[in-house]
Amino acid sequence: MEKDPALRLRVFDLNCWAIRYLSKRRQERIRLIGDRLCREGFDLVLLQEIWSERDYSDLKAKLGGCCPFSHYFRSGVIGSGLCVFSKFPILDTLLYQYSLNGYPYMLQHGDWFCGKSVGLVVVRIAEITFNIYVTHLHAEYSREKDTYLPHRVVQAWELAQFIRHTARAADVVLLGGDLNMHPGDVGIRLLRGWTGLQDAYTEAKHFEGCEDGCTLTPNNCFTVKSELQPFPSGIRIDYILYKAISSFTVKCEELRTTTGTVPGMDIPYSDHEAVMARLCIQRRGQTAGVTIGTAMPALVEVLSEARTEVCMGLLTARRQRYSSGRMAVLAMLLLLLQVVGVLGVLGGLAAGKPFPALSFSLLAFLALAILLLAAGLHLFHSIEVKMLQGTKEQMEMVIRGLQEQPLHRH
Amino acid sequence: MEKDPALRLRVFDLNCWAIRYLSKRRQERIRLIGDRLCREGFDLVLLQEIWSERDYSDLKAKLGGCCPFSHYFRSGVIGSGLCVFSKFPILDTLLYQYSLNGYPYMLQHGDWFCGKSVGLVVVRIAEITFNIYVTHLHAEYSREKDTYLPHRVVQAWELAQFIRHTARAADVVLLGGDLNMHPGDVGIRLLRGWTGLQDAYTEAKHFEGCEDGCTLTPNNCFTVKSELQPFPSGIRIDYILYKAISSFTVKCEELRTTTGTVPGMDIPYSDHEAVMARLCIQRRGQTAGVTIGTAMPALVEVLSEARTEVCMGLLTARRQRYSSGRMAVLAMLLLLLQVVGVLGVLGGLAAGKPFPALSFSLLAFLALAILLLAAGLHLFHSIEVKMLQGTKEQMEMVIRGLQEQPLHRH
Numbered sequence: 001m002e003k004d005p006a007l008r009l010r011v012f013d014l015n016c017w018a019i020r021y022l023s024k025r026r027q028e029r030i031r032l033i034g035d036r037l038c039r040e041g042f043d044l045v046l047l048q049e050i051w052s053e054r055d056y057s058d059l060k061a062k063l064g065g066c067c068p069f070s071h072y073f074r075s076g077v078i079g080s081g082l083c084v085f086s087k088f089p090i091l092d093t094l095l096y097q098y099s100l101n102g103y104p105y106m107l108q109h110g111d112w113f114c115g116k117s118v119g120l121v122v123v124r125i126a127e128i129t130f131n132i133y134v135t136h137l138h139a140e141y142s143r144e145k146d147t148y149l150p151h152r153v154v155q156a157w158e159l160a161q162f163i164r165h166t167a168r169a170a171d172v173v174l175l176g177g178d179l180n181m182h183p184g185d186v187g188i189r190l191l192r193g194w195t196g197l198q199d200a201y202t203e204a205k206h207f208e209g210c211e212d213g214c215t216l217t218p219n220n221c222f223t224v225k226s227e228l229q230p231f232p233s234g235i236r237i238d239y240i241l242y243k244a245i246s247s248f249t250v251k252c253e254e255l256r257t258t259t260g261t262v263p264g265m266d267i268p269y270s271d272h273e274a275v276m277a278r279l280c281i282q283r284r285g286q287t288a289g290v291t292i293g294t295a296m297p298a299l300v301e302v303l304s305e306a307r308t309e310v311c312m313g314l315l316t317a318r319r320q321r322y323s324s325g326r327m328a329v330l331a332m333l334l335l336l337l338q339v340v341g342v343l344g345v346l347g348g349l350a351a352g353k354p355f356p357a358l359s360f361s362l363l364a365f366l367a368l369a370i371l372l373l374a375a376g377l378h379l380f381h382s383i384e385v386k387m388l389q390g391t392k393e394q395m396e397m398v399i400r401g402l403q404e405q406p407l408h409r410h
Numbered sequence: 411m412e413k414d415p416a417l418r419l420r421v422f423d424l425n426c427w428a429i430r431y432l433s434k435r436r437q438e439r440i441r442l443i444g445d446r447l448c449r450e451g452f453d454l455v456l457l458q459e460i461w462s463e464r465d466y467s468d469l470k471a472k473l474g475g476c477c478p479f480s481h482y483f484r485s486g487v488i489g490s491g492l493c494v495f496s497k498f499p500i501l502d503t504l505l506y507q508y509s510l511n512g513y514p515y516m517l518q519h520g521d522w523f524c525g526k527s528v529g530l531v532v533v534r535i536a537e538i539t540f541n542i543y544v545t546h547l548h549a550e551y552s553r554e555k556d557t558y559l560p561h562r563v564v565q566a567w568e569l570a571q572f573i574r575h576t577a578r579a580a581d582v583v584l585l586g587g588d589l590n591m592h593p594g595d596v597g598i599r600l601l602r603g604w605t606g607l608q609d610a611y612t613e614a615k616h617f618e619g620c621e622d623g624c625t626l627t628p629n630n631c632f633t634v635k636s637e638l639q640p641f642p643s644g645i646r647i648d649y650i651l652y653k654a655i656s657s658f659t660v661k662c663e664e665l666r667t668t669t670g671t672v673p674g675m676d677i678p679y680s681d682h683e684a685v686m687a688r689l690c691i692q693r694r695g696q697t698a699g700v701t702i703g704t705a706m707p708a709l710v711e712v713l714s715e716a717r718t719e720v721c722m723g724l725l726t727a728r729r730q731r732y733s734s735g736r737m738a739v740l741a742m743l744l745l746l747l748q749v750v751g752v753l754g755v756l757g758g759l760a761a762g763k764p765f766p767a768l769s770f771s772l773l774a775f776l777a778l779a780i781l782l783l784a785a786g787l788h789l790f791h792s793i794e795v796k797m798l799q800g801t802k803e804q805m806e807m808v809i810r811g812l813q814e815q816p817l818h819r820h
Contacts, residue, residue, distance in 0.1 A: 074800035094575050165504050168579030390484035
C-alpha cells in the first residue's frame with residue numbers, strides 16, 4: 001500500500017449541445033463550461049456535440065492552464081463532435097466511425113451527417129496506461145417506435161468490439177459519452193456484458209445530483225418536455241464506464257451530476273447534465289485473469305436479444321431496398337416510354353397534332369428526379385443491408401464460440 | 411527447443427480480380443484458385459477483390475475440407491472484397507473502413523464504391539495468438555501524376571494505426587494484401603516503420619517465382635501492358651508482412667509467387683500473381699522489449715515525408731472545395747435570376763412578348779442540376795479536407811512525441 005499509493009482521477013463528461021445556429025445561447029454556455037472546468041481542475045474532460053472547431057479552439061485556449069493536452073476528432077461532413085482535454089500528455093489517438101448511423105434523408109434528425117464515431121486517446125499517468133474512449137451514439141427520437149434501434153445496437157456492438165480489440169494493452173479502460181440508451185436497454189447490456197465495463201453510477205460509493213442519476217431531466221429548461229413525459233424524473237443516457245484490465249483495480253469513490261441551472265445564472269450548461277466521477281485506481285497484489293462482464297449464459301442471452309434486433313432491422317432494410325429499387329425501375333420505364341414517344345413524333349407518327357413540349361419536358365424532369373432519388377436510396381439501403389448482415393454474422397460467430405468453448409478466452 | 415517445437419505456417423495471398431461482369435473468365439479462375447488451394451492445403455488464405463458473395467460461397471464450399479473456417483468482410487456499396495479462409499477456428503473479427511478512398515465521381519476508377527478497408531481475424535494456433543490482417547489500398551492509376559497518393563498515404567497511416575492499436579495482445583501479427591505501393595514508396599516505409607512489420611520477400615531464406623518478387627508482370631495476359639512499360643520485369647505491390655510481438659520469433663523460410671499461366675491452362679489465376687509464404691514461428695527464451703521497425707531519426711523522417719504528401723493533398727482538396735462551392739453559388743444565383751424573371755412576367759412587366767417557356771424550363775433544369783452536383787462535390791471535398799487535416803495533426807502529434815521523448819514507448 002505504501003509503495004503504490006492510490007491514484008485519484010477526476011473525470012468530467014458532458015454532451016455540450018453546441019450546434020451552430022441551432023443551439024440556444026451556445027457561446028455563453030461554452031464560456032460557462034470552460035469556466036467550470038478551469039475552476040474545478042478535472043484530470044480528464046470528455047465532451048460531445050462540440051460541432052464547431054471554433055468552440056473547441058475557445059475551450060482549448062481557456063483550458064490551456066489546467067488541461068494543456070487535447071484532441072479534436074474529425075469525421076463526417078460536420079465532424080464527430082467529440083473532443084478530449086487532459087491534464088496529461090496524449091500519446092496516441094484513433095477514431096472509428098460506426099458503419100451505420102441513421103438515414104441521410106431524415107434531415108430533421110441529422111444524425112447521419114455527423115459521422116458518429118468512437119474516439120480513443122491513450123494517456124499514461126503514474127506508469128499506468130489508460131485507454132480513454134469518448135463516443136456519442138444515434139439519438140432515440142421515439143421510444144415507442146424507435147426506428148433507429150437496429151442502428152444503435154450495431155453501434156453498441158461496434159463500440160464493444162473496438163474497445164475489446166484496442167484495449168488489450170491498457171491497464172485501465174474508461175468510456176464516457178452520450179450513449180442514448182437507458183441503463184436496462186439491450187445495447188447497454190450488450191456493451192457492458194461483452195467488454196466487462198462497469199457503470200460508475202451504480203458502483204459509486206457516494207452520489208450527489210439528479211434523482212436516479214438522470215442526465216436528461218424535465219427540470220432542464222432546454223429539454224423537450226413532451227419527450228420526457230413518460231419519465232417524470234428524467235432519463236439516464238450519459239455514462240462514465242470503467243474497467244481495470246491488468247493488475248489494477250478501479251473504484252468510483254464519488255459520482256456527481258450537475259442539476260440544471262448554473263449557480264448564479266438562468267441557464268444550464270447544456271440540455272444534458274454533466275457526469276463527474278472521482279475514480280480511485282490501485283495496483284493489485286496479483287494479476288487477476290481476464291474477466292468478462294457477464295456470466296456466460298446471460299451473455300449469450302443478451303447477444304441473442306441484440307441479434308434479434310439486428311434481424312428486425314435487416315427485414316426493414318431489405319423491404320426498403322426492394323421498394324426503392326422498384327421505384328427506380330418504374331421511373332426508368334417512364335423515361336423509356338417518353339423516349340419512344342419522342343422518337344414516334346420525330347418519325348412523323350403524330351404529324352398532325354402539336355407536340356406538348358413543356359409538359360413533356362416537365363414529365364421527363366420529374367421521372368429523372370425520381371430515378372436519381374430512388375437509385376440513391378437503393379444504394380443506401382443496399383449498404384445498410386450489408387452492414388446489418390455482417391453484424392448479425394459476427395454476433396452469431398461469437399454466440400457459437402461461447403456455446404462451444406465457454407471456458408476458452410483469448 | 412524440444413519442449414517448444416517450431417510452428418510452420420503456410421500463408422497464401424492473392425488479389426483475385428473477381429469483378430462481376432468485368433473481369434475476364436472470372437468463374438473459371440475462381441474454380442482454378444479453389445483447386446490449387448485444395449491441393450496445396452494452406453493454413454491461411456487471404457484474398458482480395460472477391461466482390462461477389464457468390465464467388466465467396468463457391469470457394470467456401472470447395473475449401474470446406476482443408477480450410478473449414480472463413481470470414482467475408484462486408485462494407486461499402488459493393489463490399490470490401492476481402493475474405494479469409496483458415497484451417498483453424500476464427501475467434502474474432504473486426505473491420506476498419508478507411509476514411510478516404512478516392513472520389514465518387516471518378517466512375518472509371520470505381521475505388522470509392524468499394525469501401526476499401528482492413529479486416530482483422532484473430533486465430534489461435536498451438537497456444538499462439540495470431541492477429542491476421544487483410545487489406546487492399548487504393549489503386550495507383552498513374553505513377554507520374556498520382557492524384558490518389560495523399561489518399562493512399564492516409565490509408566497506409568490508418569492501417570498502421572489500426573494494427574498498432576489492435577495487435578497489442580497478439581503474439582504474432584500477419585498482414586497480407588494488395589497495398590498498391592512499390593517497396594520503396596513512402597506509404598510502405600511509413601507502414602513498416604511505424605508498425606515494425608517485416609517484408610516476407612526481403613527476409614525469405616529461399617525465394618522462387620517472378621523476378622524481383624513482382625506480382626504485377628507484363629507476362630501476365632490480363633495486365634495492361636502500357637501501364638507496366640516503365641517496369642519491364644513488373645512491379646511488386648502484393649505483400650505478406652509479419653512481426654512477432656511478445657516472446658516469439660517469426661522467420662520466413664520460403665517465399666514463392668505464381669508465374670503467369672496455371673500449369674496446363676491458358677490463363678493465370680488473376681491479373682496479379684499470388685504470394686505464398688512458409689513461416690516458422692518459435693518461442694524465444696526470454697521476452698524481448700517492444701521494438702519498432704525503424705530507428706527513431708529515420709522514422710521521424712518518413713513521418714515528415716508522409717505529412718508532406720498529406721499537406722499536398724490538403725491544398726488540392728481545399729482548392730476543389732472552394733471551386734465547387736463557387737460553382738454552387740453561381741448556379742443558385744442563376745436560379746434566383748430566373749425566379750425574378752418569372753415574377754416579372756407574372757407581374758406583367760413583359761406583357762407584350764411571348765414567354766419562352768421551354769427554353770426557360772430547360773435552363774432552370776440545367777441550373778438545378780449544376781447546383782445539386784456542385785453542392786454534393788462541395789460536401790465531399792469538405793469531408794476530404796477534414797480527414798486530411800485530422801491525419802496531418804495526428805502525424806504531427808506523433809512526430810512531436812518522438813522528438814520530445816524518443817525513449818518513451820507505451
